[in-house]
Amino acid sequence: MTAGTVNEPQNDVLEAFRRGDQDALRLLFEAHKDRVYSLALRFTGDGTVAWDLTQEVFIKVFAKLAEFHNQAKFETWLYRIVLNACIDQQRRNKRFVPFEKHAKHIEMSEEPPQEKSYIRRQVTEAVQAAVARLSPKVKAPILLRYVEGLSYEEIAEVLGCRAGTVAARLNRGHKILARELAGLRGVMQ
């Protein structure tokens, strides 16, 4: 049994699952683990929480796999499960990450070439922390766009809204990030 392409693993895996192939779930996990973990990590800004959420999501996916009948794209279905799990988790346990300190730290850094990758990592961490603080409404399109590279239409399908709404929320997210991480302007140029 093969996992199929990244876009359509569900047909093979679902068939295999129904046939009782024990490797089906593992293949499904392998095909989507980075996707699920990345979204959870960027949503929460916390690797430990992302670990737990990834487990939770896959358990949910496995449990509901029999109910999935190709009425939507598998990834769309998966994204919804991930985002719902992240939002539920955020409701249960609100966490705030102080991004200002990251920004200050980077402002103080000079830019010798050997430290470029270090600075890039610091910027990523600062952005991740700032994104984790966004409201779920703004955060979801940002993550689907920049972590998953989805088009406005695809994001709209996942979130069940119009592409115009996605554009407006992305715009809002960009502005918030720009304001909150204004201290990074010097480093980014």
Next chain:
Amino acid sequence: MLPAQESARVSEHLKHCESCVKEYDEVRFGAALASHLGRASAPDGLWSSIERRWEERTPFSLSAKQQPFWLAIRRHRLAAAGAALALGLGVVALTLTRFGLLRRANRPSGVSTGTSVGGPGTTPPVASTQFDLGAYLEPLRTASPEEGYRLVSSASPGFVTVAKHEALHTAGLSALEKESPLPGYRLLAYRASRVGESRVVQLVYAKGKEAFSVFVAPRQLRFSYGKETCVNTKVLGIRCQKVDCPFQKSYVFGEGRFRCALVSKSLRAEQAAAVMRYFISAHRGSEED
């Protein structure tokens, strides 16, 4: 993307409108920041955790109709085979024990040497992101209170004594003035072990015939507990997880970039809370280091 004509119109407008330029610049900078978010790689060890949870869950969560046929058939067979194997091993172990052949292998050998089942090297962590305390905790289940001191203060498999300042520094405690979290207790032993890329420190505190151990690990490392599981709880307002075993008082908690496991046979709730507070206060703000 805008149509060419509209794009040209916007460009023309931006040449003259300062507030729109400012807003456009802000959006562009925000988008540039967001583009730093990319895919991250899922850590190792995730599948084994998911598989375990799924295996535990499936017999109860799937109805007979939903359950794949191989689960329904093979589980019964596996259970029967497992029971037969356990029975067989039990008989062998009983025979060996009777003739004194298993005694040393099953008992921790003391503070300065390795402990428990098989000794150092035979209980590797499940994955580089996990640190398994199972071999260390297992003997505590059946230990008498007198044995508890020896077991708790003994080295977890693979741990060796290191310089005190090194252990305290690795454990994020070098800034603290008090060397012990509880009055009357003193720092008896300080050991370290490497798990994957991480270092884990074991600190043993003792007073008379009472002792407790605290394992300090980087936050990305997860503890597992052999046969035991953990339940979420609060001890005097401190959020933590408790090892779900009535024969020990062990807790897992974390702050900043550290995760700790407090292992004891019989610490009272207020003592456990004091120990956790001590470590939490030392580790607060450590993620900014």
